[in-house]
Amino acid sequence: MNLRSRWLAVPGFICIAALATMLSAYSGASSSEGNSPVQPVKFRHTIHVDTLKMNCLYCHFAANKSFDPGLPAMSTCMGCHTVVQGTTPDNKAEIQKLAEFWNKKEPVPWIRIHKLPEYVHFPHMRHINAGVTCQTCHGQIQTMKQVYQASSLNMGWCVNCHIGQSNPPFRARYDCSACHY
Template sequence: MRKLALFGSGSLALLVGAMALAQRDTRAQQAPAPAPPVWMLSPRDSSGLRGPRQPVFFRHDIHAGLNKIPCQYCHYSVAESSEPGLPTTQACMGCHLVIGGTDSSHKAEIKKLREASAQKQPIQWVRVHTLARHAHFPHMRHIKALGPNACQTCHGDVARMAQVFKVNNVNNMGFCITCHLQRKVTRDCSVCHY
């Protein structure tokens, strides 16, 4: 009986988890992103933004959108490694030693960065895109095949996002396979799963 009980409770947990997943996915599909000039938003209005709240309200829309900084300036290893690379605190400070922000809300966020840098504490970003550990995704192969600005194929138009959110469930194998089928490239399991 103990075994059955465990089985029951375990399956319930599974079921709840599955439903939560399913619900979230539909929500993501139902809400098409409106496209206002989001960099005009101030952090005070950020409560409605999608995606996880980050320790520093880093604005991809300002950096990559308004200022047109290439993705690879910060995500430096994406063309040579399976990992895209995160900008180091030093890299951020390379600009923000000088750039202090235009309005008070910007200044407040940049101050967080400067304090973290002064205290030699890295900023612990909340991960948005997590791939299951049994799948391997070589970023560099995809950049090589699709070009240096192909990031949005999977990550969406990050240059227009005030706060990064998940446009595509990159952890869903169907998402990968659809593209691989369209492009007539490998869909052998062992290319990613090993």
């Protein structure tokens, strides 16, 4: 390494790294929009919500009273599925998987899809109680055979709604401390 390249290498690297960071952030490429992992048990929102017309709050019981929407306890699942065994072979197999977890006294390790960074607060109850539907953020979840992240969950996407650009329009605070506190 001659003198010149030595003096260029380190600042050059820093420049490239900084550029990469900014491009990545600006392009929104860090969003996991569309992420749709295969879950350990193929839970079907289509059957539960679209066909059986179950209310979202039956399982996500805390969505209107807590920051956290609430993940149903295994006992909630088994409340019905000790009786309901499914009709098609596929469904029977999945319910069987659920029962196996329950018999082992293990929770199903669901894979998380929607995740905001730690420095953002998203109080579910305020959105639900303001009349924002689940679908506004989570997409047409009742028709998803396998749940995917329908929205980018990036800040620009949040702010669009907070400044009243959604349909129907909502008005909410959008100063920094509304979410970053």
